[in-house]
Amino acid sequence: GAVVSQHPSRVICKSGTSVKIECRSLDFQATTMFWYRQFPKKSLMLMATSNEGSKATYEQGVEKDKFLINHASLTLSTLTVTSAHPEDSSFYICSARPRGGGSSYEQYFGPGTRLTVT
Amino acid sequence: AQRVTQPEKLLSVFKGAPVELKCNYSYSGSPELFWYVQYSRQRLQLLLRHISRESIKGFTADLNKGETSFHLKKPFAQEEDSAMYYCALGTGGTSYGKLTFGQGTILTVHP
Numbered sequence: 001g002a003v004v005s006q007h008p009s010r011v012i013c014k015s016g017t018s019v020k021i022e023c024r025s026l027d028f029q030a031t032t033m034f035w036y037r038q039f040p041k042k043s044l045m046l047m048a049t050s051n052e053g054s055k056a057t058y059e060q061g062v063e064k065d066k067f068l069i070n071h072a073s074l075t076l077s078t079l080t081v082t083s084a085h086p087e088d089s090s091f092y093i094c095s096a097r098p099r100g101g102g103s104s105y106e107q108y109f110g111p112g113t114r115l116t117v118t
Numbered sequence: 119a120q121r122v123t124q125p126e127k128l129l130s131v132f133k134g135a136p137v138e139l140k141c142n143y144s145y146s147g148s149p150e151l152f153w154y155v156q157y158s159r160q161r162l163q164l165l166l167r168h169i170s171r172e173s174i175k176g177f178t179a180d181l182n183k184g185e186t187s188f189h190l191k192k193p194f195a196q197e198e199d200s201a202m203y204y205c206a207l208g209t210g211g212t213s214y215g216k217l218t219f220g221q222g223t224i225l226t227v228h229p
Contacts, residue, residue, distance in 0.1 A: 004161075032215060034216070034217075041127070041222075041224075042221055042222070043204070043219045043220060043221045043222055044162075044204070044219045045219075046216060046217070046218070046219075049215070049216060093161075093162070095162075097215060103167075103169075104208070104215045105150060105152065105167075105208045105215060105217060107215075107217075109161045109162040109163065110161060111160075111161045112161065
């Protein structure tokens with residue numbers, strides 16, 4: 001149980017275009033989903049916290065107009081990278097916190113999406 | 119602001135040797151500390167958390183508030199322990215549920 005999927009696993013897009021990444025909790029409802037960015041051989045950087053039915057909360061330094069997050073249901077959150085540029089190339093990982101989870105920090109991670117902007 | 123430091127990017131040991139992955143944190147409040155592991159081509163998963171005070175796969179970690187450390191230890195490393203390990207800090211309050219990760223340590227256990 002507690003499986004989180006991401007789609008696509010890899011995406012290549014041209015500079016200036018937008019790309020959408022989906023994060024789904026497959027066997028549980030997630031009131032909160034988190035979006036992280038991972039640079040090569042570096043830490044996971046939290047980008048934003050997404051709560052179902054409300055606006056996402058972005059971390060300092062993350063452009064909300066560039067990284068659009070929508071959490072339309074208890075099992076789906078999407079991250080749209082708008083007007084992508086090569087510097088947006090990265091590994092994007094989502095995690096989901098189960099509804100009614102035992103710990104406030106309980107979260108399950110997706111496999112990640114590799115974005116390459118050419 | 120909170121911070122997690124893992125001073126070693128790479129750590130190599132031989133099978134059967136003890137291993138310790140260091141983690142230090144900076145936070146003025148009452149922290150919750152976690153260790154996550156990412157095996158090759160797999161997703162990040164929780165290894166253990168300080169509140170549980172449990173041993174998972176032979177690993178233990180003790181929260182030392184005086185030294186602000188949460189080092190991960192295993193007395194006898196196995197080849198299957200080779201992975202990326204992340205220390206993470208939960209700070210509660212307005213950051214309820216959010217985690218701050220360290221830079222990660224790549225552990226390689228040689229046969």
